[in-house]
Amino acid sequence: xxxxxxxxxxxxxxxxxxxxxxxxxxxxxxxxxxxxxxxxxxxxxxxxxxxxxxxxxxxxxxxxxxxxxxxxxxxxxxxxxxxxxxxxxxxxxxxxxxxxxxxxxxxxxxxxxxxxxxxxxxxxxxxxxxxxxxxxxxxxxxxxxxxxxxxxxxxxxxxxxxxxxxxxxxxxxxxxxxxxxxxxxxxxxx
Amino acid sequence: xxxxxxxxxxxxxxxxxxxxxxxxxxxxxxxxxxxxxxxxxxxxxxxxxxxxxxxxxxxxxxxxxxxxxxxxxxxxxxxxxxxxxxxxxxxxxxxxxxxxxxxxxxxxxxxxxxxxxxxxxxxxxxxxxxxxxxxxxxxxxxxxxxxxxxxxxxxxxxxx
Numbered sequence: 169x170x171x172x173x174x175x176x177x178x179x180x181x182x183x184x185x186x187x188x189x190x191x192x193x194x195x196x197x198x199x200x201x202x203x204x205x206x207x208x209x210x211x212x213x214x215x216x217x218x219x220x221x222x223x224x225x226x227x228x229x230x231x232x233x234x235x236x237x238x239x240x241x242x243x244x245x246x247x248x249x250x251x252x253x254x255x256x257x258x259x260x261x262x263x264x265x266x267x268x269x270x271x272x273x274x275x276x277x278x279x280x281x282x283x284x285x286x287x288x289x290x291x292x293x294x295x296x297x298x299x300x301x302x303x304x305x306x307x308x309x310x311x312x313x314x315x316x317x318x319x320x321x322x323x324x325x326x327x328x329x330x331x332x333x334x335x336x337x338x339x340x341x342x343x344x345x346x347x348x349x350x351x352x353x354x355x356x357x358x
Numbered sequence: 359x360x361x362x363x364x365x366x367x368x369x370x371x372x373x374x375x376x377x378x379x380x381x382x383x384x385x386x387x388x389x390x391x392x393x394x395x396x397x398x399x400x401x402x403x404x405x406x407x408x409x410x411x412x413x414x415x416x417x418x419x420x421x422x423x424x425x426x427x428x429x430x431x432x433x434x435x436x437x438x439x440x441x442x443x444x445x446x447x448x449x450x451x452x453x454x455x456x457x458x459x460x461x462x463x464x465x466x467x468x469x470x471x472x473x474x475x476x477x478x479x480x481x482x483x484x485x486x487x488x489x490x491x492x493x494x495x496x497x498x499x500x501x502x503x504x505x506x507x508x509x510x511x512x513x514x515x516x517x518x
Contacts, residue, residue, distance in 0.1 A: 182424075190424045194417060199409035214416070221420055225427045292405035310386045312405050336382035343377060343398040352397025 175235035183228050194221065197239065200313040201246055203289065207297045207308045208250045209257075216253050220246040240319040243309060247323060287351060295345055296338075302330075303338030310335050 175196055181189025201220065205213035223245050224231075231241060293312075296304050302324075309320045310331075321328045342348055375394060377385070385391055388406075391399040 185428045187421050187425050190428075191417060191421050194420050194424075195409075195414060198416070198420070199413040202413055203405065218416075218420070218423070222423060222427055225424050228428075287400050287404045289404050289407050289410065292401045295401060296405060308405070311402050314406070332379055332382070335386060336377060336379050339382050339385055339398065340377045342401060343395050345397075348397035348401050350397070351400055352395070355400060356393065356396050 172235040175238070179235060179238055183231065190225070193238075197242060201242065203293055203312045204243065204305075204308050205246060205250060206290075206293045207304050208247070208301075209253050210297070212253050212257070216246065216249050219249045223249065236316075236319060239313070239315060240322050243313060243315065243319075243323045247305075287355075291347075295342065295347060298345070299338050299341055302326075302334045303341065306331050306334035307338040307342070 174192070178189045178192035178196070182193050183189075198217065198221075202213055202217050205216050205220075209216050220242065224242055227245075231238065233241065293308075296307055298304075299307065305324060306320060309315045309323060310317070315323065317328045317331050321331045324331065326334075377395070381391075385395075385398070385402060388402075
């Protein structure tokens with residue numbers, strides 16, 4: 169993970185329009201952003217990530233804060249764009265019958281194949297995406313994006329206490345997920 | 359029978375033991391769980407694994423979009439939303455690019471494939487679509503307007 173000092177420098181450069189600074193920001197934050205969006209909007213993650221960066225670019229000159237605040241700010245933009253995406257998806261007639269949401273649909277088709285393969289990031293995100301939305305978001309932002317409780321709470325518009333509870337419940341549920349326990353047993357033997 | 363009882367109790371204790379807040383905090387900060395939650399530990403490690411190559415594959419395109427969006431083009435109201443980069447939108451861009459190529463450079467330029475004029479590249483950049491040759495998009499300030507630049511006051515109004 170990129171240190172906050174490097175990120176602060178990149179942030180400053182990007183805010184001044186420097187493309188190398190932006191590239192450094194993007195390299196540091198695109199992977200966790202993409203993973204968060206995979207959990208939240210599934211197959212639309214790449215597009216929503218692009219929209220997020222575009223909006224961030226537009227508003228960058230007005231952003232006034234350090235790397236921690238920037239992380240939270242970026243993920244907050246991503247969350248809003250993800251909500252828009254879900255609304256768009258819900259409006260599309262062919263998806264009207266699908267109330268489960270895109271995350272699950274993204275997860276479902278190759279579930280068996282993925283499990284048969286091995287432990288991968290895609291596998292982990294797919295399992296996390298099966299959690300109730302508030303738990304899935306809390307776990308992803310805390311574990312994958314590495315946001316602290318206060319920042320996660322700001323991103324989700326919740327109180328820190330709710331974030332901690334949602335994270336704990338999410339982890340509990342993940343711990344008892346059949347694929348997760350199976351993997352634990354399998355790897356315990358090796 | 360006592361060893362058996364002990365074993366059964368141990369198994370039961372493992373089953374019952376749930377993750378509490380303190381344990382959740384520990385796990386979130388990357389500490390490995392006990393053996394009863396080995397699977398969860400593996401899952402969390404995989405979810406937070408170092409970036410894969412494909413996750414960083416879009417860097418050039420992303421930087422090109424930044425360059426295009428940062429300057430004057432930053433305030434074009436029709437941002438390249440997902441809906442706008444649908445197949446029909448991309449086709450429209452291709453058609454527009456073809457027209458522009460012909461209009462700007464005539465057949466000589468059009469024949470020189472893979473080397474689009476800067477104006478056309480800027481058009482691609484402004485629309486948030488990578489140029490067909492996959493090259494880096496660098497807006498050329500020496501090229502006067504590409505038909506998409508808004509006046510400052512328009513831009514400000516959009517931002518407000």
